[in-house]
Amino acid sequence: MVRRIASSIFVMALWLAADSGAGVKWTAPSNWKTEAERPMRLASYTIPPAPGDSDPAECGVYYFGQGQGGSVEANMTRWIGQFQAKEAAKRDQRTIHGLKVTTVDVSGAYSGMGGPMAKAGAPPKPNYRLLGAIVEGPQGSVFFKLTGPAKTVAQNQAAFDKLIASLSLI
Numbered sequence: 769m770v771r772r773i774a775s776s777i778f779v780m781a782l783w784l785a786a787d788s789g790a791g792v793k794w795t796a797p798s799n800w801k802t803e804a805e806r807p808m809r810l811a812s813y814t815i816p817p818a819p820g821d822s823d824p825a826e827c828g829v830y831y832f833g834q835g836q837g838g839s840v841e842a843n844m845t846r847w848i849g850q851f852q853a854k855e856a857a858k859r860d861q862r863t864i865h866g867l868k869v870t871t872v873d874v875s876g877a878y879s880g881m882g883g884p885m886a887k888a889g890a891p892p893k894p895n896y897r898l899l900g901a902i903v904e905g906p907q908g909s910v911f912f913k914l915t916g917p918a919k920t921v922a923q924n925q926a927a928f929d930k931l932i933a934s935l936s937l938i
Contacts, residue, residue, distance in 0.1 A: 787811060788938055790831045791906035792867065795934040797927040800827065808832060810910065818920040823893075825916020825924060827931075834908035840870050843911065847900050851876040852892060865936040868904040873897070875918055897921040899928050903935055 787794055789810035796802065800813035808830055815825040830837070837843070848857045857874035878896035897918040903910045914921060914928050921928075 789829070790834075790908050790910050791938050792903055792910050793934075793936050793938050794829075794931055796827075796931055797924070800924075800927070815914070815916060815920060815924050817917065818923040821917040821920045823917050823920070825914060825920045827912065827914040827928070830911040830913070831908065837909055837911065840902045840904070840909065843902055843909075844870065844872050844900070847872055847898060847913065848874050850879050851896070851898065852879070864903075864933060867935055867937070869932060869935065870902045870904075871932070872900045878915065893917075895919075899925060901932050906937065 787796055796811070796813055800815050803812040803814055806812055806828075809828055810831050811827075811829040813827040813829075815827065817824050838846075844859065851857075851874045853874055853876035855875070857872055859873075860871045862869055862871075875895075875897040877892035877894045878898070879892045880890065895918045896915060899914040899921060901912040903912070912928075912932065914924070
């Protein structure tokens with residue numbers, strides 16, 4: 769019984785800890801502002817807008833539990849489907865410190881996440897971009913989703929790539 773409680777506390781600590789979760793650790797860029805805890809997220813970061821952009825970008829790090837959150841393919845398809853893209857999305861797979869990582873880069877008019885939290889009737893946001901990565905961790909998939917104005921996301925692509933390159937097992 770004590771072991772089960774200790775295990776539950778350990779899992780909850782991983783869930784709430786910024787910059788780690790589900791057996792995976794990463795280093796966020798220092799100029800990204802860590803936001804308050806939000807449901808279903810291990811971390812949320814706000815990225816300042818690039819000169820000329822009025823909106824910031826956001827990077828959400830999601831974890832839904834082992835075996836939860838859908839397949840890599842289903843999530844990639846859903847993320848790409850949130851854009852009215854002018855050109856095909858770029859997808860890649862690689863292994864980083866023993867972790868299988870699938871990435872996507874898509875641009876266009878962004879319709880958002882949809883579902884019950886979406887603003888009804890909101891028009892798509894033009895000239896947006898998404899950099900996404902799904903990390904197949906030891907306790908389940910961890911989802912990294914950077915969205916925002918295309919110029920702001922482009923200015924932060926190297927920082928996102930560095931964050932993904934920092935992934936490691938806890």
